[in-house]
Amino acid sequence: MRRLMPWLISVVALVAIGFWAGCGGGSTSNDILIGEYSAMTGTTATFGQSTHRGLMMAVDEINAAGGVLGRNIRLLTEDTQSKPEEAATAVTKLISRDGVKAVIGEVSSSRSLAAAPICQANGIPMVSNASTNPEVTKKGDYIFRVCYIDPFQGEVMARFVYNTLGLRKVAILKDIKNDYSIGLAQYFEETFLKLGGQVVATQAYSEGDIDFKAQLTALKGAEPEAVIVPGYYTEAALIVKQARELNMTIPIVGGDGWDSAKLVEIGGESMNNTYFSTAYTADDPDSVVQNFVSKYTTRYSEKPDAFAALGYDAGLILFDAIKRAGGVEGAKIRDALAATRDFRGVTGTITIDRDRNARKPIVIIAVVDGRMTYKETIQP
Amino acid sequence: MSELLQQIINGISMGSIYALIALGYTMVYGILRFINFAHGDVFMVGAFVGYFVAPIVAPVVGGSGLAAAVLVMMISMLACALLGVTIEKLAYRPLRSRPKLTALITAIGVSLFLEYGGQLVFGPDPKPFPALIPSTMIVNSKFLVLSSNSLVVIGTALLLMVLLRHIIFRTRMGTAMRAVSYDHRAASLMGINIDSVISFTFALGSGLAAAAAILYASVYPSINPLMGLFPGLKAFVAAVLGGIGNLYGAVIGGMIIGLLETLVTGYISPIYRDAISFAVLILILLFRPAGILGRHETEKV
Numbered sequence: 001m002r003r004l005m006p007w008l009i010s011v012v013a014l015v016a017i018g019f020w021a022g023c024g025g026g027s028t029s030n031d032i033l034i035g036e037y038s039a040m041t042g043t044t045a046t047f048g049q050s051t052h053r054g055l056m057m058a059v060d061e062i063n064a065a066g067g068v069l070g071r072n073i074r075l076l077t078e079d080t081q082s083k084p085e086e087a088a089t090a091v092t093k094l095i096s097r098d099g100v101k102a103v104i105g106e107v108s109s110s111r112s113l114a115a116a117p118i119c120q121a122n123g124i125p126m127v128s129n130a131s132t133n134p135e136v137t138k139k140g141d142y143i144f145r146v147c148y149i150d151p152f153q154g155e156v157m158a159r160f161v162y163n164t165l166g167l168r169k170v171a172i173l174k175d176i177k178n179d180y181s182i183g184l185a186q187y188f189e190e191t192f193l194k195l196g197g198q199v200v201a202t203q204a205y206s207e208g209d210i211d212f213k214a215q216l217t218a219l220k221g222a223e224p225e226a227v228i229v230p231g232y233y234t235e236a237a238l239i240v241k242q243a244r245e246l247n248m249t250i251p252i253v254g255g256d257g258w259d260s261a262k263l264v265e266i267g268g269e270s271m272n273n274t275y276f277s278t279a280y281t282a283d284d285p286d287s288v289v290q291n292f293v294s295k296y297t298t299r300y301s302e303k304p305d306a307f308a309a310l311g312y313d314a315g316l317i318l319f320d321a322i323k324r325a326g327g328v329e330g331a332k333i334r335d336a337l338a339a340t341r342d343f344r345g346v347t348g349t350i351t352i353d354r355d356r357n358a359r360k361p362i363v364i365i366a367v368v369d370g371r372m373t374y375k376e377t378i379q380p
Numbered sequence: 381m382s383e384l385l386q387q388i389i390n391g392i393s394m395g396s397i398y399a400l401i402a403l404g405y406t407m408v409y410g411i412l413r414f415i416n417f418a419h420g421d422v423f424m425v426g427a428f429v430g431y432f433v434a435p436i437v438a439p440v441v442g443g444s445g446l447a448a449a450v451l452v453m454m455i456s457m458l459a460c461a462l463l464g465v466t467i468e469k470l471a472y473r474p475l476r477s478r479p480k481l482t483a484l485i486t487a488i489g490v491s492l493f494l495e496y497g498g499q500l501v502f503g504p505d506p507k508p509f510p511a512l513i514p515s516t517m518i519v520n521s522k523f524l525v526l527s528s529n530s531l532v533v534i535g536t537a538l539l540l541m542v543l544l545r546h547i548i549f550r551t552r553m554g555t556a557m558r559a560v561s562y563d564h565r566a567a568s569l570m571g572i573n574i575d576s577v578i579s580f581t582f583a584l585g586s587g588l589a590a591a592a593a594i595l596y597a598s599v600y601p602s603i604n605p606l607m608g609l610f611p612g613l614k615a616f617v618a619a620v621l622g623g624i625g626n627l628y629g630a631v632i633g634g635m636i637i638g639l640l641e642t643l644v645t646g647y648i649s650p651i652y653r654d655a656i657s658f659a660v661l662i663l664i665l666l667f668r669p670a671g672i673l674g675r676h677e678t679e680k681v
Contacts, residue, residue: 041504043604049505176651205650208610210600213390214645217383234506234602241601245515246386247525265508266602 031074032067032328034059034318035094037105037115042082043208043234046260047107047307051129052077053300054311055104058319068322076100080111082207087111091118091126100124101328104314107307109133109180116143123330125321125337129314130279130307132256133183137356142330144337144356146314146345147279148380150180153255154187154230156362156378157277161226161253162195164376165275169198171224173215173239175231176204184230184255200224205235212239216246226250232257237266244270251275259306264370271367275375279306280347281363283374292346306347306363313345385524387646388639393530393599395638396537400592401615402622402630403544404585410561410625411581414480417487418467419589420612421494422460424605426590427509427597428502429456434510449512453536453594457587464586465579473575498605509601512594533595540591541631544584548627553580561625614641617661623674632672636660 036055039048055075063072076098078090087106094100095118103119103126106112112131119126120140128136128145132153137143161167170192175181189199201222203215216239219227227243229236229252236258243252251273258276267274282293282303292312296304304312320343321336322328340352348360364375401423408416433455434448441447471490475483519526548554559567560577568574596611597603618637622629637657644653664671 041499042606043506045505203650209650210602210607211390211394211642211645214387214642215650217386217390218646221383238600238602245525245527245529247517247520262506262508262602266506268508268511268601 031072032069032322033098033100034073034075035091035098035100035103036075036077037080037087037090037094037103037111038077039082039107039111040077040079042080044082044108044232046233046262046305047130048080048082050260050305050307051105051107051311051314054296054304054308054313055129055315057296057299058312058315062315062319068319069326069328073319080106082108082111084108084110084114088114088118091115095119095122095124101330102127102318102322102333104129104311104318106131107310108178109136109183110178112136113139113179116140119143125318125330125333127314127318127337129310130256131180133179134355134357135179135183141338141356142334144352146317146347146350146358147256147310148360148362149357150183150255151187152380153277153362154184154189155191156364157184157228157253157255158188158191158195158197160275160277160364161228161251162192162197165226165251165253167225167251168196169200169224170226170228171201171203171219171222172199172228172230173203173205173212173219174229175207175235177206178231180255180257181230181232185228188228188230205231205239207232207235209235210238212242213246216243216248220246220248224250227252229254230257233260233263234266237263237271240267240274241270249273256306259365261302261305264367264372269370271370274367275364277362277364279360279363280309281306281365281372281374284363284377288344289346309346313347313350316345317343317350383523383646387642389524389526389530390646391639391642392635393533393638394642395635396534397592397596397599397634398611398615398618398638399631399634400537400540400588400595401611402619402634403541403627404589405616405619406622406624406627406630407557407581407585409619411557411578412472412476412483414472414483415487415616416472416582416585417484417612417616418490418494419585420608420610420615421491421498422464422467422586422608423589423593423596423612424498424603424608425463425494426456426460426586426593427603427607428498428507428605429459429590430512430594430597431507431509431603434512438510446513449594449598452512453591456590456594460586460590460593461583464582464589468579468582473578495605495609502605504605506602506604509597509603511601512598529599533599536591536595540588544588545627547584553577557581614657617657620661620671621664623671626671626673629671629673 038052059073059075080087080090107130109131112128116139120142125142130147132150134149172185174185201219236254240252254276256278259278264271325332325336343350350358350360353359359380362378365372366375404419430452434452437451438448471486515527515529556572556577618633619630622633641653644656
């Protein structure tokens with residue numbers, strides 16, 4: 001009997017685990033399962049947590065209003081740890097094990113590019129909340145996004161540097177391992193050269209680096225009038241801080257990857273004289289935006305950043321499409337998503353175009369006295 | 381070429397931080413013949429102690445400044461020394477008579493425990509480390525910009541190394557450490573308390589890691605629970621490069637790695653930075669397995 005006990009216990013445990021997993025947490029099977037893969041930890045954790053919070057709010061609101069097609073939405077979240085390979089694993093798990101009907105994510109283009117082919121192959125619609133690299137939606141007709149794309153963002157940034165700041169010679173410091181950063185740098189450069197500007201030096205780093213003095217010293221030698229850093233906030237804040245330490249006081253310009261409260265927390269006063277483009281600002285007086293800001297602030301006791309707003313919009317657009325599709329089959333949701341026209345989201349009026357990208361306005365933020373301040377809005 | 385001098389300064393300030401961490405690896409190896417892979421994570425805890433202590437300490441001594449910085453560093457060093465001793469007592473001491481591989485695997489376990497425990501306790505997102513000493517420009521010319529920050533890093537590292545040298549070569553405990561490193565059994569037969577020497581070694585190494593962490597976080601003010609991984613690895617390479625078990629070797633190795641990384645990033649490409657430091661490790665292991673200053677030990681059969 002003593003020999004048998006461990007076996008007995010293991011068998012009981014296995015059965016229990018199997019039973020628990022089979023029930024999927026014990027809620028009703030009538031729910032519509034939606035998968036989310038998101039960077040809850042790692043170098044871009046604030047992006048993942050913000051989009052997750054925005055999406056959670058959208059889910060709770062729609063369920064409080066009676067759900068979609070008379071059924072509740074149930075969200076399953078997987079962490080990508082800010083790594084592309086984890087994104088592929090997470091999405092495979094969501095689709096094949098959990099059987100989700102649609103997938104939302106990711107912020108990072110590299111992660112979305114890793115996951116998109118899996119969604120496409122399984123016929124599961126995917127809505128990226130903030131991946132701006134054009135390649136993402138080219139992965140297939142099931143892949144959508146609710147944000148603008150980098151050719152537009154790069155063009156806006158180039159025009160901003162050339163016209164508004166009036167600068168002609170820039171240097172670029174890009175993340176060589178990140179599709180978003182490489183793409184944005186390329187589109188910026190194309191427009192900037194077309195306008196008559198000059199790129200005097202280009203240097204590279206990779207995500208997770210923390211020392212940029214070597215690259216900055218090399219850039220400084222080329223005497224640029226501004227540095228373009230199309231990367232993410234953690235690295236951007238350190239880059240700006242170290243640039244100031246090397247006595248580079250020139251403007252430093254970035255894209256929506258900069259949009260996190262951590263940017264000024266880490267960079268502090270050094271962040272003055274920097275600019276970046278993003279999807280939305282909480283300072284926008286528009287009533288839809290202010291309504292969202294007050295609901296979000298009450299719930300999470302912090303101001304929503306652009307990623308929270310994009311996460312919220314991604315949820316609303318998907319739920320709206322499911323409603324119009326009248327069913328949860330992949331092809332039906334896909335067709336309804338493709339037919340989205342003039343949807344009034346928090347991040348502007350969104351229309352999904354032929355390439356499954358969103359056409360929408362862009363916002364420019366300036367850091368003044370260590371605070372992010374709204375500068376201007378540019379329409380598509 | 382005008383920026384070469386600047387790149388060298390950048391490299392030395394990075395290298396002195398690697399050197400401080402490498403000293404911890406090398407001391408533990410010298411005494412126990414074992415690589416403490418959790419060392420990089422003790423470094424991370426040091427940064428977090430600084431992060432939590434700084435806002436409490438600063439008002440007590442009157443705002444940020446030298447006094448606050450020194451106090452924060454001392455508290456962090458003390459906390460990490462305690463952590464190092466505890467790790468040794470709980471995780472490594474019970475395995476001391478077992479094969480070295482067992483302790484090595486346990487060290488990796490401790491490392492993972494600290495990393496993911498850190499994510500649970502501190503949260504996974506990067507935290508902004510407070511500026512302890514406001515940075516000012518000391519030299520500001522076309523060829524060279526020298527901020528007080530890099531001088532403080534290099535100066536503090538040097539000071540700590542001199543202090544360490546004094547402890548190891550001029551005190552009773554230091555003599556005991558050298559004796560244990562030379563021969564465990566003979567040392568214990570001479571009446572040296574091996575346990576307390578090993579505890580002291582861990583305290584010393586972990587304290588240095590904490591000091592390195594405070595310097596590191598002051599220069600790169602974004603800290604997260606996985607921040608110890610790469611500096612830890614690089615410092616390990618530095619220790620092996622210089623000759624593991626040799627204190628001067630650790631310092632020389634740290635400087636070489638720091639300079640090499642900066643020069644490769646500045647003049648070749650950052651893509652090759654890590655590749656080249658590990659390639660150097662492989663070359664050293666091929667042609668001079670004991671490292672630059674290490675002496676070759678014949679395996680007793």
